[in-house]
Amino acid sequence: xxxxxxxxxxxxxxxxxxxxxxxxxxxxxxxxxxxxxxxxxxxxxxxxxxxxxxxxxxxxxxxxxxxxxxxxxxxxxxxxxxxxxxxxxxxxxxxxxxxxxxxxxxxxxxxxxxxxxxxxxxxxxxxxxxxxxxxxxxxxxxxxxxxxxxxxxxxxxxxxxxxxxxxxxxxxxxxxxxxxxxxxxxxxxxxxxxxxxxxxxxxxxxxxxxxxxxxxxxxxxxxxxxxxxxxxxxxxxxxxxxxxxxxxxxxxxxxxxxxxxxxxxxx
Numbered sequence: 001x002x003x004x005x006x007x008x009x010x011x012x013x014x015x016x017x018x019x020x021x022x023x024x025x026x027x028x029x030x031x032x033x034x035x036x037x038x039x040x041x042x043x044x045x046x047x048x049x050x051x052x053x054x055x056x057x058x059x060x061x062x063x064x065x066x067x068x069x070x071x072x073x074x075x076x077x078x079x080x081x082x083x084x085x086x087x088x089x090x091x092x093x094x095x096x097x098x099x100x101x102x103x104x105x106x107x108x109x110x111x112x113x114x115x116x117x118x119x120x121x122x123x124x125x126x127x128x129x130x131x132x133x134x135x136x137x138x139x140x141x142x143x144x145x146x147x148x149x150x151x152x153x154x155x156x157x158x159x160x161x162x163x164x165x166x167x168x169x170x171x172x173x174x175x176x177x178x179x180x181x182x183x184x185x186x187x188x189x190x191x192x193x194x195x196x197x198x199x200x201x202x203x204x205x206x207x208x209x210x211x212x213x214x215x216x217x218x219x220x221x222x223x224x225x226x227x228x229x230x231x232x233x234x235x236x237x238x239x240x241x242x243x244x245x246x247x248x249x250x251x252x253x254x255x256x257x258x259x260x261x262x263x264x265x266x267x
Contacts, residue, residue, distance in 0.1 A: 044061060047059065051112070051210075053155075054210070064232040067088075069230045072229070074101045074106065085228055093114070094164055096114045096233050115207065115208045116198065121199055122197070124194065136163075141158060141159050157171055158172055235266060239262060241257055242256050
């Protein structure tokens with residue numbers, strides 16, 4: 001009888017160990033699968049700022065295709081320098097919405113739209129973008145109601161035509177009132193709308209936010225973005241929340257969701 005109990009205990013321990021081994025193997029496999037998908041196929045990102053309004057809003061969650069432009073060190077977790085440059089490289093198209101590593105600090109992700117390709121000449125004059133000396137025409141579409149810090153302001157929304165006949169939506173504001181805005185804000189607006197001519201170096205890109213007067217982009221500290229810094233092309237909004245959800249109020253979780261933005265393809 002004692003030997004039977006001992007055998008049962010030993011069998012139970014073996015089954016328990018086998019169960020733990022299986023669990024560990026499953027977790028390891030799941031981690032490897034997640035890292036592989038994130039590195040080579042799609043990676044999720046969220047929008048933390050309003051530089052791409054009205055096309056992307058704070059609280060939007062995106063999937064970015066990693067294979068669109070090939071792979072660089074920044075395609076992989078932690079940006080470890082396994083190699084330099086890009087492999088299986090494809091050129092971005094003008095008008096693509098791209099996630100990239102911020103050149104002055106490659107630990108930070110930025111998202112903007114490709115406006116200038118290598119060797120392009122880019123300039124903003126009187127608020128209009130010029131590419132290789134040609135002015136991008138735009139047409140007023142409607143007014144966009146922008147809510148920040150519980151205040152609503154109305155910004156004009158335009159349809160702008162890129163040289164490849166791709167139509168994009170942008171926001172344009174009037175110059176800040178010097179009696180209300182700071183001198184720095186006024187100076188930034190003036191420069192953003194009247195820049196020197198930028199000549200995009202080979203292997204680099206010129207990025208701009210769709211919220212033209214509220215975007216830190218290649219006109220400012222971002223500068224020209226090296227091809228190596230590209231992470232991928234933004235493809236689809238898969239989830240969106242307006243940030244009003246309260247942790248201990250489940251009802252607010254649903255009211256905060258912007259269902260009309262779920263699964264919107266990006267242009």
